[in-house]
Amino acid sequence: MIPLFLVLIYVLIQGGRLISLQLLTELPPAPGLEGGGIGNAILGTIVVTLIASLIAIPVGVGGGVYLSEYAQDGWFSKFVRFGNDVLAGVPSIICGVFIYSLIVATRIFFDQSFSAMAGGIALSVLMLPTVIKTTYEGLLLVPQEMRMGAYGVGASRFVTITQITLPAAFTPIATGVVLGIARAAGETAPLIFTALFSPFWPEGLFNPIATMSVLIFNFAIMPYEAQNELAWAASFVLVIMILGANLLARWISHATRA
Amino acid sequence: MASDVCMSLQDVTISYGSFEAVKNVYMDLPKGKVTAFIGPSGCGKSTVLRALNRMNDLIPGCSLKGRVIFDQHDLYDKRVDPVEVRRRIGMVFQKPNPFPKSIYENIAFGARINGYKGDMDELVERSLRKAAVWDECKDKLKESGFSLSGGQQQRLCIARAIATEPEVILMDEPCSALDPISTLKIEETMHELKRSYTIMIVTHNMQQAVRVADMTAFFNAEAVEGGSGKVGYLVEFNETENIFNSPSQQSTLDYVSGRFG
Numbered sequence: 478m479i480p481l482f483l484v485l486i487y488v489l490i491q492g493g494r495l496i497s498l499q500l501l502t503e504l505p506p507a508p509g510l511e512g513g514g515i516g517n518a519i520l521g522t523i524v525v526t527l528i529a530s531l532i533a534i535p536v537g538v539g540g541g542v543y544l545s546e547y548a549q550d551g552w553f554s555k556f557v558r559f560g561n562d563v564l565a566g567v568p569s570i571i572c573g574v575f576i577y578s579l580i581v582a583t584r585i586f587f588d589q590s591f592s593a594m595a596g597g598i599a600l601s602v603l604m605l606p607t608v609i610k611t612t613y614e615g616l617l618l619v620p621q622e623m624r625m626g627a628y629g630v631g632a633s634r635f636v637t638i639t640q641i642t643l644p645a646a647f648t649p650i651a652t653g654v655v656l657g658i659a660r661a662a663g664e665t666a667p668l669i670f671t672a673l674f675s676p677f678w679p680e681g682l683f684n685p686i687a688t689m690s691v692l693i694f695n696f697a698i699m700p701y702e703a704q705n706e707l708a709w710a711a712s713f714v715l716v717i718m719i720l721g722a723n724l725l726a727r728w729i730s731h732a733t734r735a
Numbered sequence: 736m737a738s739d740v741c742m743s744l745q746d747v748t749i750s751y752g753s754f755e756a757v758k759n760v761y762m763d764l765p766k767g768k769v770t771a772f773i774g775p776s777g778c779g780k781s782t783v784l785r786a787l788n789r790m791n792d793l794i795p796g797c798s799l800k801g802r803v804i805f806d807q808h809d810l811y812d813k814r815v816d817p818v819e820v821r822r823r824i825g826m827v828f829q830k831p832n833p834f835p836k837s838i839y840e841n842i843a844f845g846a847r848i849n850g851y852k853g854d855m856d857e858l859v860e861r862s863l864r865k866a867a868v869w870d871e872c873k874d875k876l877k878e879s880g881f882s883l884s885g886g887q888q889q890r891l892c893i894a895r896a897i898a899t900e901p902e903v904i905l906m907d908e909p910c911s912a913l914d915p916i917s918t919l920k921i922e923e924t925m926h927e928l929k930r931s932y933t934i935m936i937v938t939h940n941m942q943q944a945v946r947v948a949d950m951t952a953f954f955n956a957e958a959v960e961g962g963s964g965k966v967g968y969l970v971e972f973n974e975t976e977n978i979f980n981s982p983s984q985q986s987t988l989d990y991v992s993g994r995f996g
Binding site: 529550562620623624625626627628629630631632633636640641644645 | 790819827828830834844845889896899
């Protein structure tokens with residue numbers, strides 16, 4: 478708890494005082510100029526995280542359902558679960574390098590190199606193990622009798638999963654997904670060389686895009702006061718967003734249990 | 736005689752992996768009657784019951800030899816869809832297992848996935864009435880199925896099974912988790928239900944078998960040479976009265992008179 482509060486208080490002092498409407502809605506200033514904001518980075522973080530979620534949630538929930546409901550408990554499912562745990566431990570920068578070589582360096586999307594899409598895909602690789610694991614473990618908690626009840630009234634396996642088992646495991650799955658999003662939204666390393674950065678508003682999914690974490694990384698080491706302050710302000714906003722996501726996850730797990 | 740037979744088991748042997756749980760069962764289960772399966776634990780009576788609507792398919796490693804004839808078809812024929820089997824042969828389980836949905840949705844679920852086109856409100860009411868739980872439920876159809884007591888939940892599960900309009904209802908120790916009053920209510924429900932359905936019930940409670948069943952099958956288990964554990968088999972299958980008053984087998988007499996382990 479102490480490190481959490483130290484970080485929060487420090488970021489609050491350094492960044493909180495800079496919060497204003499202008500900060501949230503304007504572009505960052507050119508080096509040497511004053512004022513400006515981090516609006517493009519906030520929007521970019523949302524866009525990139527959204528792309529990551531759109532990939533990681535269907536694939537991850539599907540993977541969890543496969544492991545829990547379809548796979549025989551043999552070597553293959555053990556191997557997949559082990560692989561998933563290993564993937565969860567892969568350093569995020571490795572995910573970045575992987576997507577860099579797979580998508581950025583090959584210019585696979587419309588001959589574009591760095592892009593929001595590449596950033597989103599890199600983050601989805603990070604989210605995937607969390608989503609798979611929470612889905613799998615959430616489904617294991619659903620009592621077998623519940624499935625039997627559905628089969629007993631003539632439900633097929635597909636109907637049982639989509640209408641009974643998955644809704645019954647909604648809480649742990651939703652909690653895991655939100656925590657996965659929160660983790661992905663704060664990542665810097667995989668974005669530096671996939672989404673890169675842009676001082677402008679997002680120009681579509683296949684161009685470089687600004688994100689808060691990369692903005693912090695870039696601006697904190699610049700020799701300009703205005704940029705340093707924006708980095709602090711962005712830190713504050715990012716921490717609040719991630720804190721909010723974590724609180725949302727807690728709220729989901731409480732609200733739906735009652 | 737043949738038209739009165741609902742299901743016919745012909746030399747049925749059910750195994751879990753290489754272990755035979757129950758062996759060489761021949762039985763003609765009559766239509767429109769309540770048939771009770773009794774016997775000591777581990778004699779395979781629940782296994783046989785679950786074989787009647789292919790519920791055992793869901794247990795890894797479980798396999799069946801022999802034939803189970805229902806409506807002139809072998810249920811274990813390759814062309815038979817187990818989902819279709821379970822639509823026509825409903826099941827009520829040992830522990831009440833309502834879905835985590837509203838009472839209304841618990842009933843409507845089965846009907847909806849089976850393509851029921853009629854008036855859903857009417858079907859829900861009719862099913863709950865048949866299961867004798869309408870009065871307790873009518874004012875809280877939108878509430879969760881878990882808001883009911885255990886006995887009410889079990890009758891909700893019976894209503895759920897009825898709602899798909901099956902021909903047969905299988906009940907696997909439906910009262911074992913319930914108090915005597917709830918048990919009595921379920922038994923009354925069964926008397927009502929047997930007018931329209933064929934019912935098979937597994938029970939550990941012999942008085943219950945006497946109260947509800949027209950026919951009773953007694954299963955027992957015995958150790959086999961070189962086998963691991965006991966193998967269940969059908970000892971005697973007759974009218975309930977005969978089973979309890981003048982059984983033809985010594986082991987049946989021992990069991991029903993309580994002189995058995």
